[in-house]
Amino acid sequence: MYINTLSHYLPSEVIGNEYFTKLNNLSSEWIVERTGIYERRKAGEGENTATMAIEAVNLLLADDNVPYSKNEIDLIVGGTYTPYDTIVTVAHAVQHHLSLPDIPVVTISSACSSLLNAIEIVEGYFAMGKASKALVIVSDHNTAYYNESDTVSGHLWGDGASAMLISKERQSESDMFIKKLITGGAATSGKAIEAVVLRPNDRGVVMPFGRDVFQNACIYMPKVSQQVLQACGLTIDDLDYLIPHQANHRISLNVINTLGIPAEKLISNIQYLGNTGCAGCAIALSENRSKFKKGENIVITVFGGGYSYGAMLITI
Template sequence: KIEDIDLIIFASYTPSDTIVTTGHYVQGKYNISNAKVFFVSSACSSGLNAIEIIYSFFTSQIAEKALLICADRNSTYSDDTDCVSGHLWGDGATAYFFSTESYSEKDPQIIDVTTQGLGHIGLASRAVYLNPKEDGLKMPHGKDVFIQACTYMAQNTKDIVEINGYSLDDLTFFIGHQANMRILKNVAKQLAIPEEKVLTNIQELGNTGSTGALLVLAQNIKKIARGDLICISVFGGGYSAGSCLIKIP
């Protein structure tokens, strides 16, 4: 029952309200009285940051049932006339339920999740930013974003797979941050992941920010079968990065 949720996290970098967040709105709408609620933001890594926090809350037995709402409304802040990056952005949202218990034989299991702050590399604080009062959502240094994203998404995918005793060949599907197809193809080439294993929605929806990779998983959930191994790897402005390994038992 939705009323049994004891942790709600709203993950986004485009909130319409930073006080009454979407998490608090959902708590009120569904009368989820016993939940801790907060908002987390780390650009396009926000969704995986939230999953890592949920994992930590479960491990420390602070919570047992969590709701993650991940959404970005880039259209509020983007400028379609911006010839550098105005054409890239899209809007999207997902909601996921996490539990310390399984409710069916097909429940995906989080094997591992990790994130990292990368504010110390490259043009981190200048490459992509959102200033609501001035010029909105901008990416003036897309080349630096491309280089860093390709580097960290590939390395983090390799690391999380191998640390958990698998090889890249064991992956059934790879889901990268939906920034652009050039990045996804570059990462897949570095890791020798066949094109048919790479799931995307960028060509349909654009860069939907922190929810992009999670939205791809939701859209393809019917393709996933027992025994499948899925890796999500993301990169965000600021900079930030993260990866998540999922197994279908």
């Protein structure tokens, strides 16, 4: 599989740490020390998971490097755990916007691992010969669900979306090759089914066992990153960049320390975007696309509440 091109959309409103200082008496220094976050984006009035996804798709298709017409897209897969509509899913909203009838349309939710599971769905459709050119969209509107007064996790969340075109066969020399993808569920580990939850009829996203999330993320992300490299006959020394799920900068630092990766190989955007959920890694890949060089190896590794995890090896 090949990523042909990608894009990202970020709401214009920036929420700095001072907002939470006024609201919850949490100092900016306290937030930065524990999370690495000093500001995040918040969807504005009239914006939601679907509209952000559509904006990301519009930016994607406006790119001069798009190698084929939108009419050649024969599969749409969306990923989100913060839907605007649980019936008309984010993928349906994008299909309607693009006026692409009679193609498979799927939306997946595996918390912050949804990006890699969405791409894995594409891999399955390609393997079965049911599609050859897919549009993947990941979008999370965390601030529609969070409880901003929650001093444990209210200050973590940001909003954003990303889109990418993926083809079964190479379309151009600038394509990024998806060399290997591994995912797994870890709901039997720790306090997986109660550590971080979003129950819409209750009070939004809550994280009663944040330490358990932290500990398991720091176990699974390095482990699956090693596995995906080893499956391709590579070692950590062959890795040029690591993009971990943007949940907490301390988790990211712990992951690279465990793997023995220097800080300059870590790609991170949580500092200025907050935790943008399943869109975070895709946004980071899009933001940094121009810096990657031919032959470089990038690993995206994720960990989601529930728990779920995964890693994907991309070769430029």
